[in-house]
Amino acid sequence: xxxxxxxxxxxxxxxxxxxxxxxxxxxxxxxxxxxxxxxxxxxxxxxxxxxxxxxxxxxxxxxxxxxxxxxxxxxxxxxxxxxxxxxxxxxxxxxxxxxxxxxxxxxxxxxxxxxxxxxxxxxxxxxxxxxxxxxxxxxxxxxxxxxxxxxxxxxxxxxxxxxxxxxxxxxxxxxxxxxxxxxxxxxxxxxxxxxxxxxxxxxxxxxxxxxxxxxxxxxxxxxxxxxxxxxxxxxxxxxxxxxxxxxxxxxxxxxxxxxxxxxxxxxxxxxxxxxxxxxxxxxxxxxxxxxxxxx
Amino acid sequence: xxxxxxxxxxxxxxxxxxxxxxxxxxxxxxxxxxxxxxxxxxxxxxxxxxxxxxxxxxxxxxxxxxxxxxxxxxxxxxxxxxxxxxxxxxxxxxxxxxxxxxxxxxxxxxxxxxxxxxxxxxxxxxxxxxxxxxxxxxxxxxxxxxxxxxxxxxxxxxxxxxxxxxxxxxxxxxxxxxxxxxxxxxxxxxxxxxxxxxxxxxxxxxxxxxxxxxxxxxxxxxxxxxxxxxxxxxxxxxxxxxxxxxxxxxxxxxxxxxxxxxxxxxxxxxxxxxxxxxxxxxxxxxxxxxxxxxx
Numbered sequence: 001x002x003x004x005x006x007x008x009x010x011x012x013x014x015x016x017x018x019x020x021x022x023x024x025x026x027x028x029x030x031x032x033x034x035x036x037x038x039x040x041x042x043x044x045x046x047x048x049x050x051x052x053x054x055x056x057x058x059x060x061x062x063x064x065x066x067x068x069x070x071x072x073x074x075x076x077x078x079x080x081x082x083x084x085x086x087x088x089x090x091x092x093x094x095x096x097x098x099x100x101x102x103x104x105x106x107x108x109x110x111x112x113x114x115x116x117x118x119x120x121x122x123x124x125x126x127x128x129x130x131x132x133x134x135x136x137x138x139x140x141x142x143x144x145x146x147x148x149x150x151x152x153x154x155x156x157x158x159x160x161x162x163x164x165x166x167x168x169x170x171x172x173x174x175x176x177x178x179x180x181x182x183x184x185x186x187x188x189x190x191x192x193x194x195x196x197x198x199x200x201x202x203x204x205x206x207x208x209x210x211x212x213x214x215x216x217x218x219x220x221x222x223x224x225x226x227x228x229x230x231x232x233x234x235x236x237x238x239x240x241x242x243x244x245x246x247x248x249x250x251x252x253x254x255x256x257x258x259x260x261x262x263x264x265x266x267x268x269x270x271x272x273x274x275x276x277x278x279x280x281x282x283x284x285x286x287x288x289x290x291x292x293x294x295x
Numbered sequence: 296x297x298x299x300x301x302x303x304x305x306x307x308x309x310x311x312x313x314x315x316x317x318x319x320x321x322x323x324x325x326x327x328x329x330x331x332x333x334x335x336x337x338x339x340x341x342x343x344x345x346x347x348x349x350x351x352x353x354x355x356x357x358x359x360x361x362x363x364x365x366x367x368x369x370x371x372x373x374x375x376x377x378x379x380x381x382x383x384x385x386x387x388x389x390x391x392x393x394x395x396x397x398x399x400x401x402x403x404x405x406x407x408x409x410x411x412x413x414x415x416x417x418x419x420x421x422x423x424x425x426x427x428x429x430x431x432x433x434x435x436x437x438x439x440x441x442x443x444x445x446x447x448x449x450x451x452x453x454x455x456x457x458x459x460x461x462x463x464x465x466x467x468x469x470x471x472x473x474x475x476x477x478x479x480x481x482x483x484x485x486x487x488x489x490x491x492x493x494x495x496x497x498x499x500x501x502x503x504x505x506x507x508x509x510x511x512x513x514x515x516x517x518x519x520x521x522x523x524x525x526x527x528x529x530x531x532x533x534x535x536x537x538x539x540x541x542x543x544x545x546x547x548x549x550x551x552x553x554x555x556x557x558x559x560x561x562x563x564x565x566x567x568x569x570x571x572x573x574x575x576x577x578x579x580x581x582x583x584x585x586x587x588x589x590x
Contacts, residue, residue: 202577224485231577282497282526
C-alpha cells in the first residue's frame with residue numbers, strides 16, 4: 001500500500017459525497033491514516049457511528065478539525081462561511097483546506113478572506129452524484145471515472161494542490177484544473193440549468209394535473225421520468241447552488257430561454273427545417289458524449 | 296393459445312414501434328395469424344426480410360393492406376395523410392384502422408375525412424419508446440407495463456375498439472381511454488415539452504462550447520447526460536410531433552417559460568423560500584411517480 005496522502009482528514013458534513021469519501025478512504029486505507037467526521041445534526045452523527053464508516057465521530061466542529069492536515073468541507077455551499085468562522089481558529093498551520101462544492105467562485109469569495117495564515121485553500125468539485133442524499137446514500141465507487149475539477153488560487157501552494165489531486169486520483173476521478181469563473185459557467189449549463197429546468201417542469205405538470213383533474217403523472221413518458229429523477233435532488237444543496245452561482249445560472253437561463261423560444265416560434269410557423277436542425281444538433285451532442293464515454 | 300385478435304395485420308412503417316409490434320406478435324402468435332410489413336424505403340424492407348420478424352414483406356402500400364382486417368400506421372404522424380391517400384382504395388370493408396402516433400387531434404383531423412365507409416378508425420398511442428429507431432431497435436417487451444392511450448371517435452364501433460384494446464393488452468400494455476384534446480395536452484407536458492427542452496439545451500451548451508472553446512461536453516454531469524439521452528431521438532418523428540401538436544405544445548412551453556422565469560427571478564433576488572418550494576415540488580412529483588411505479 002502506498003503512503004497515505006494525509007495523516008488525519010476531517011470531513012465536515014457527511015452526506016452523499018462526504019460518506020462516499022469516507023467509504024473509499026476506509027476501503028483503500030491510503031487516503032488518510034485517520035478519518036474524522038463532524039456535522040451539525042446529532043442524528044446524522046449517530047447514524048455515521050452506526051455505519052462505522054469513519055474512525056472518529058466528533059460533534060464539536062472546532063475539536064473535529066484540530067490536529068488535521070486535511071479538512072474537506074462537504075456541506076451545502078451556503079453554509080461555508082458559517083462553518084469557516086467556527087473552524088478557522090482550530091485549523092493547524094500547514095493544513096490543506098478543500099471542499100466538494102458545486103460552485104467555485106462563491107467558495108473563493110466566502111472562504112478566501114477567512115483562511116488563516118499557513119492554511120492552504122484548494123477548492124475542488126467532484127462531478128459525481130445521485131438523486132439520493134444522506135450518509136446512507138454514499139458508496140465507495142461514486143467518483144470512479146468521473147471528473148473532479150480543481151480551481152486552485154494563483155497563490156496556492158503547489159504541494160497542497162498535488163495532495164488534493166492525489167486524493168481524488170485515489171478516489172478514481174479524472175482530474176482537471178479550471179479557473180473558478182470558467183468552472184461556474186460550465187457547470188451552470190451542464191448541471192445547474194438542467195436542474196432548474198427539471199424542478200420547473202415538474203411544477204408545470206403538477207399545475208396542469210390539478211387544473212385538468214387529469215392524472216398527468218400517470219402517463220409520465222420516458223422523457224418526463226428522466227426529468228423527475230433529476231428533480232428528486234437535495235433541497236438545501238440545490239437552493240445554495242442556485243444562490244451561489246447566480247450570475248452564470250441566470251446567463252445560461254437567458255440563453256436557453258432565447259433558444260427555446262426560437263424553437264417554439266419555428267413550431268408556430270411550421271418551419272420544418274429549423275426544427276430538424278435543432279433536433280439534429282441534440283443528436284450530434286449525444287453522439288459526442290457517447291464517443292467520450294460520458295453517456 | 297387464445298384465438299388471434301386479427302387474421303391479417305399490416306404494419307405500415309416498421310421502425311422502433313412497428314418492429315416491436317411485429318416481434319411481440321411473432322413471439323405470442325395470438326395477435327394476428329399473418330403479419331405483413333410495408334414501408335417506403337427499400338433498404339428498410341430488405342432489413343426486415345433479413346430480420347425475419349414478419350410473415351410477409353410487401354413494397355407496394357396498396358397491395359400490403361389488401362385483405363387485412365387490421366392496419367396499423369407506424370410512420371411519423373406527418374406522413375399519415377399521404378399514406379392514407381395510397382391505402383384508402385385498398386382497405387377491405389370491416390378493416391380496423393389504427394395507429395401508434397404521439398399526437399391524436401392531428402390524426403383524427405388528417406385521417407377522419409379519408410376513411411372509407413365500413414372501415415373503423417381507432418386511434419391509439421402506446422406510450423413507450425427508447426432513443427433508438429429503425430427495425431433493429433424494436434423488442435418484444437417494449438410495451439410491457441406501459442400505458443397505451445386509445446382515443447376512439449364518438450361513432451367508433453365498440454367491437455373494433457375492443458379488438459384494438461385486446462391487441463395492446465396482449466402486448467402487455469395498460470389501456471386508458473381519453474378524448475384527443477386531453478391526450479394532446481397531457482403528452483405535450485409529459486413528453487413533447489421535455490423533448491423540446493432537451494433538444495434546446497443541447498444546442499445552448501454547444502454554443503457555449505464553441506464560444507468559450509472549453510470542452511463543456513467533457514464535464515457533462517448526470518443532469519445533462521439524461522437530457523442528451525432524450526435529445527438523441529428520431530428527427531422525422533419529432534419534427535412531425537411538434538408540428539402536429541402545435542397548440543398544446545406552445546401552451547405548455549408558455550406555462551413552463553413563465554415558471555422558469557419565476558424561478559430565475561427568485562434566484563436573482565435571493566428568495567430562498569420560493570426556491571426551496573420549487574425544489575420540494577419536484578421531489579414530491581418524483582415520489583408520486585415512484586409510488587405509481589412509473590419511475
